[in-house]
Amino acid sequence: MTIDPPNPIRRITTSPLFWPLLGLVLLLIFNAIFTPSFFNLEIRDGHLYGSMVDVLNRGSIGIIIAIGMTLVIATGGVDLSVGSIMAISGAVAALMLTESNVSLWGVIPCALLAATIAGLLNGLLVAVVGIQPVVATLILMVCGRGIARFLTGEKVIALVDDHFSAAFDYLGNGHFLGMPFPVTIFVLLVLATLVVVRKTVLGLFIESVGSNEVASRAVGIQARTIKIGVYAFCGFCAGIAGLIDASNINAADTVNAGVFTELDAIFAVVVGGTALTGGRFTLVGSVVGALLLQTLLTTLYTFGFASDTAPVPKAIVIVGVCLLQSDAFRQKFRRRSAA
Amino acid sequence: MNRISERHVMLAVTAVVLMVLFFGASMRFDGFSSPFVIADLFNETAFLGITAVGMTLVIISGGIDLSVGSVIGFTTIFVATMISDNGMNPVLVWAAALALGTGFGCMMGALIQVFKLPAFLVTLGGLFFARGMAFSIKKESVQIDHPLYDAVGDIALPIGGGASLSFPAILFLILIAIVVVIAHRTxxxxxxxxxxxxxxxxxxxxxxxxxxxxxxxxxxxxxxxxAGIAMTIYMDSGNPINAVALELDAIAVVVIGGTLLSGGTGLVAGTLLGILIYATIYQITYFANLPASLATISIGTLLLIFILAQQSLRRLR
Structure with missing residues (x-):
């Protein structure tokens, strides 16, 4: 067997970041040609406005959930309950803001704690009880929205008039350094997660558990604890997303909050180059994947696509990308091109 | 413990849960055990039952299908639009809807099996695809006004005491009988x-x-x-948002009916009991004037308990 000489082009195309970035660049070029106004930026009251800023702002919820989902998928699992956890976190925050005198500094930790506990339960079911991840998180997906609806008394809790909280509103609608505040939140979260998983041995442990759990346990990695941890972290991320979502509309709408976010997050992770089978993961890839999804949606909307029908192209892209990644498909394709 | 007795143990547990729920509710609420309520248990959940029967077979084969709710929603709006707006014959529309649903299922099955993609991912894609297509047909509810629908709506099978089973409920019972034969005799x-x-x-x-x-x-x-067609008969209308998240209920019903989510074990008849438990829980919340979200929570909890029980049964083996 000969070793290929280091080929710079080959090294770039085999990087996991290559394909999602290429997709994103192609979409941006498409926009540059057909809707040049896409790149317009203007500064009003010291705040940046424009389609690109919109993409970052609207994409922030997807990015935040994709970060948690990346780690879960890296361990070979999946979390279908993120949408329901978003609804729970929004409901807890809205309830505490309307029914109690607790300040925002007490409300946010409580909402995030509720979300983390929900994620922890997922982790316990997967790692300790040994239920398949799809099934374990399905339970909370069913129950979680029911719990959120029960908490809010099956109503939409609006944070207006007396209950309006300027500080809570800032989470989703405020601006920091000219950019929408959710952008600051996701940038900080991405950086913090990157440092924790890449500068410590944790990331390696997660990849090891995802590639071979038995072998990881044999070399002394606490596979169970790692798994519980990533589900709890995924719940925590969903909790942050739930707070931003509730703050965006200044209400806790438990029926619509976070509906379908699980597919968006799985989409971002898979398109970003992390395989659903677990093992190697790339956080930056997932961020690019989420941005690609949001750019795709924004582009579709500018061309008059209704938001109701947007799931159709989304579904086609995600199944298409998975097909391209699947060995069975590649083999068939290779055989044909060889013949 | 061998396979046969294990699945009968789960079935027995399900039957006991159903009896406890039903007789408990009958003692607590006047008129709960009337023929009308019993007929309602079938009539109100017939479409869920129909889709749960198909789900049972998928889960027995070790797979999962998350797209069913969206396919039902798509079917209702497709059928309603074709009949009301395009004036087509309902029988033709039904045949077309069945062909579309069958073809869609076949396509997802091929993607899963031929290209070895995870079933939950392909069917989750199917969920989005079908829901988006439903909205692309029409964004709001469409009424169905057709003599055939009136005639079908009049079909009723008396079960005594003046109560009767509706056409979707009869369809559900016939389907379950056929599928019991398919699962155990073919x-x-x-x-x-x-x-x-x-x-x-x-x-x-x-x-x-x-x-x-x-x-x-x-x-x-x-x-x-x-199931989508049964829903149009039940509601005399179609709506693209029909049956959102119904797949979760269908899976819950199948598991509560004693089918193992890891595949290989289960009885189609158990799904009938699962449906009755589901319907009884909803009737109880209705009788006790409790919020519907409590019913969702109870079903999720019951799902959790059954999965935990299955898991410990497997460890015993």
């Missing part, structure tokens, strides 16, 4: 259990794994479309 059914038990062994034994697995998703697509 080669296809036996292959399903074998594949759910161990796909690799089935392959080595020379069983037609590919065609059976594609077949089961195809059949589930048919069941979802049939």
């Amino acid at each position: 080669r296809f059914g036996r292959n399903l259990y074998a594949i759910g038990g161990s796909e690799d062994s089935s392959l080595l034994m020379g069983l037609p794994v590919t065609s059976t697995k594609i077949g089961v998703y195809t059949f589930n697509g048919f069941c979802s479309a049939l």
Whole structure:
């Protein structure tokens, strides 16, 4: 067997970041040609406005959930309950803001704690009880929205008039350094997660558990604890997303909050180059994947696509990308091109 | 503990849960055990039952199908629009809807089996695709006003005491009878259990794994479309947002009915009991004037308890 000489082009195309970035660049070029106004930026009251800023702002919820989902998928699992956890976190925050005198500094930790506990339960079911991840998180997906609806008394809790909280509103609608505040939140979260998983041995442990759990346990990695941890972290991320979502509309709408976010997050992770089978993961890839999804949606909307029908192209892209990644498909394709 | 007795243990547990719920509610609420309520248990959940029957076979084969709710929603708006706006004959529209649902299921099954993609991912894609297509047909509810629908709506099977089963409920009971025979008396059914038990062994034994697995998703697509048609008969309308998240209820009902989510074990008859438990819980919240979200929470909790019980049964073995 000969070793290929280091080929710079080959090294770039085999990087996991290559394909999602290429997709994103192609979409941006498409926009540059057909809707040049896409790149317009203007500064009003010291705040940046424009389609690109919109993409970052609207994409922030997807990015935040994709970060948690990346780690879960890296361990070979999946979390279908993120949408329901978003609804729970929004409901807890809205309830505490309307029914109690607790300040925002007490409300946010409580909402995030509720979300983390929900994620922890997922982790316990997967790692300790040994239920398949799809099934374990399905339970909370069913129950979680029911719990959120029960908490809010099956109503939409609006944070207006007396209950309006300027500080809570800032989470989703405020601006920091000219950019929408959710952008600051996701940038900080991405950086913090990157440092924790890449500068410590944790990331390696997660990849090891995802590639071979038995072998990881044999070399002394606490596979169970790692798994519980990533589900709890995924719940925590969903909790942050739930707070931003509730703050965006200044209400806790438990029926619509976070509906379908699980597919968006799985989409971002898979398109970003992390395989659903677990093992190697790339956080930056997932961020690019989420941005690609949001750019795709924004582009579709500018061309008059209704938001109701947007799931159709989304579904086609995600199944298409998975097909391209699947060995069975590649083999068939290779055989044909060889013949 | 062998396989046969295990699945009968789960069935017995389900039956006990149903009896406790039903007789408990009968003692607590006046008129709960009336024929009207019993007929309602079937009439109100017939479409869920129809799709749960198909889901049972998918889960026995070791797979999962998350797209059923969206396929039902798509079918209702498709049928309603074709009949009301395009003036087509309902029988033709039904046939077209069944063909679309069956073809869609077949396509997902092929993606799952031929390209070895995870079932939850492909069917989650199917969920989005079908829901988006439903909205692309029409964004709001469409009424169905057709003599055939009136005639079908008048069909009723008296069960005594003045109460009667509606046409969708009759359809559900007929379907379950057919599928019991398919699952336990045909080669296809036996292959399903074998594949759910161990796909690799089935392959080595020379069983037609590919065609059976594609077949089961195809059949589930048919069941979802049939459930959508039953829903239009039940509501006399179609709406693209119908049956959102119904797949979760369908899976819950199947598991509560004693089918193992890891595949290979389960009884179609158990799904009938699962449906009755589901319907009884909703009737109880209605009788006790409790919020509907409590019913969702109870079903989720029951799902959790059953999965935990299955898990410990497997450890015992």
